[in-house]
Amino acid sequence: MNCKELAYMLADYFDRSMDPRLREELDAHLAMCEPCLVFTKTYQALSDKTRLLRRHIEYEIPPEVAKRLETFVRAAALKYPEKVREYRDQVERDRREKVADLVRAVTAGKLSSAAALLMESHCAACPECREYFDALRKTGILQAGDPPEGIRSHVIGLMQTLPPGEEFFLA
Amino acid sequence: MSAERWKEDEALLESLRKGAPGGVDELLRLYQGKIFNLAMSILKNESDAEEAAQDVFMTVIRKADTFQGNSAFYSWIYRICVNTCLMRLRGKRRNETVSIEEFMPVFTDQGMHASPMDDWSKEVERDALNEELGRMIRKYTEELSEKYRVVFVLSDVEGLSNEETAKILGLTVPAIKSRLHRARLYLREQLSRYLREGKAG
Numbered sequence: 001m002n003c004k005e006l007a008y009m010l011a012d013y014f015d016r017s018m019d020p021r022l023r024e025e026l027d028a029h030l031a032m033c034e035p036c037l038v039f040t041k042t043y044q045a046l047s048d049k050t051r052l053l054r055r056h057i058e059y060e061i062p063p064e065v066a067k068r069l070e071t072f073v074r075a076a077a078l079k080y081p082e083k084v085r086e087y088r089d090q091v092e093r094d095r096r097e098k099v100a101d102l103v104r105a106v107t108a109g110k111l112s113s114a115a116a117l118l119m120e121s122h123c124a125a126c127p128e129c130r131e132y133f134d135a136l137r138k139t140g141i142l143q144a145g146d147p148p149e150g151i152r153s154h155v156i157g158l159m160q161t162l163p164p165g166e167e168f169f170l171a
Numbered sequence: 172m173s174a175e176r177w178k179e180d181e182a183l184l185e186s187l188r189k190g191a192p193g194g195v196d197e198l199l200r201l202y203q204g205k206i207f208n209l210a211m212s213i214l215k216n217e218s219d220a221e222e223a224a225q226d227v228f229m230t231v232i233r234k235a236d237t238f239q240g241n242s243a244f245y246s247w248i249y250r251i252c253v254n255t256c257l258m259r260l261r262g263k264r265r266n267e268t269v270s271i272e273e274f275m276p277v278f279t280d281q282g283m284h285a286s287p288m289d290d291w292s293k294e295v296e297r298d299a300l301n302e303e304l305g306r307m308i309r310k311y312t313e314e315l316s317e318k319y320r321v322v323f324v325l326s327d328v329e330g331l332s333n334e335e336t337a338k339i340l341g342l343t344v345p346a347i348k349s350r351l352h353r354a355r356l357y358l359r360e361q362l363s364r365y366l367r368e369g370k371a372g
Contacts, residue, residue, distance in 0.1 A: 002278075002281065002282030002283060003278060003282055003283045003284045004276075004278040004282035004283075005282065007276050007278075007356070008352075010352065011348050011349075011351060011352035011355070012348075015333070015348070034288075035283075035284040035287075035288040036284070038288040038289070038290040038292075039276070039284065039288055039359075041290060041292040042288075042289075042290065042291060042292050042359055042362075042363065043355060043356075043359050044292070045291070045292035045295055045296075046308075046355060046358055046359045046362060047327060047355065049295055049304055049308070050308055050327045050328055050358075051327065051328075051330055052301075053301055053304060053305040053308065054328055054329075054330070055305070056301060056302055056304070056305020056306065056308075056309070057305050057308050057309045057312070057328050058208045058212075058328065059207065059208045059211035059212065059220075059309075060204070060208075061203060061204050061207040061208070062217070065207065065217065065221050066203060066204075066207075068221065069199075069203060069207070069221065069224055069225065069228070070199055070203070072225050072228075073195060073198070073199060073225070073228045073229075073232070074195055076225075076228065076229050076232055077194075077195040077232050080232055080233060
């Protein structure tokens with residue numbers, strides 16, 4: 001081992017990941033090479049000092065920055081759940097609106113052919129929906145809050161199965 | 172990472188997820204200083220670090236309930252901080268950094284040390300030198316390009332293991348070790364020069 005090789009292996013030497021045979025070789029080199037011994041000692045001293053002087057090396061947060069940051073984070077934390085709730089409410093409103101539109105289109109016979117096909121095959125398999133839509137087509141009256149929760153979730157499921165690019169409603 | 176710190180992190184995460192009022196206080200108490208320090212060591216500019224810290228805490232609050240407990244909380248928040256800061260650096264003209272190559276040890280063709288070697292290892296044990304040394308180590312750290320700087324700060328200043336640092340930065344352990352070693356070689360060289368020449372003046 002020469003000095004250059006030793007210098008490039010020092011990290012392994014200090015974190016003890018070095019192969020024991022190499023370690024012996026390195027120790028043997030250190031025992032007879034003054035510059036390498038000094039190099040190694042100062043390398044180690046730097047590491048030790050860095051750890052010891054952490055407080056001097058780290059950047060302390062200035063009080064006014066800390067204060068601003070605190071105000072910001074507190075406000076953000078308060079606002080955030082509110083924002084999420086608002087967003088979720090909006091999504092829910094949009095969805096109800098869409099489902100109502102679809103149900104209206106069913107009664108008015110204005111579903112696109114793709115959507116009508118989906119609806120038909122679903123109703124063939126789902127007595128609950130079949131009954132509901134049959135009754136609706138007869139009366140043609142849509143109550144506030146229609147359709148009931150069970151039907152709504154089926155309709156939402158149906159809407160999601162419509163292939164992209166297909167429209168729900170007749171143009 | 173101590174067991175106590177880990178427990179604190181667990182409790183913190185739990186109250187953040189629940190949106191408990193104490194959660195934010197605890198988050199600030201445990202991480203405000205650390206995040207600002209880490210952001211400063213990457214960005215080297217106070218107002219940039221402040222903005223980055225805001226972004227980091229926003230992200231933590233927003234994502235606390237989706238955080239998967241398969242890594243430690245501190246390593247998650249450090250990773251968010253590192254990514255936030257590197258993203259900011261990307262948008263900017265890089266600060267001039269010293270070429271690390273110029274300050275690697277020099278060897279003869281036979282692989283022997285080419286320059287004289289001063290032993291200052293005993294000298295720096297004097298506590299009276301601590302403040303000055305700390306300042307110089309920080310200064311030389313700032314001269315490193317961020318690739319070396321982040322690794323040196325996390326591993327040697329903050330005292331994280333190479334494995335922890337690798338996880339935070341998304342790099343392999345050998346890559347961390349190699350960067351860390353080069354950063355130390357650079358700092359050792361600069362500190363030698365400083366102790367030999369600079370201090371005399």
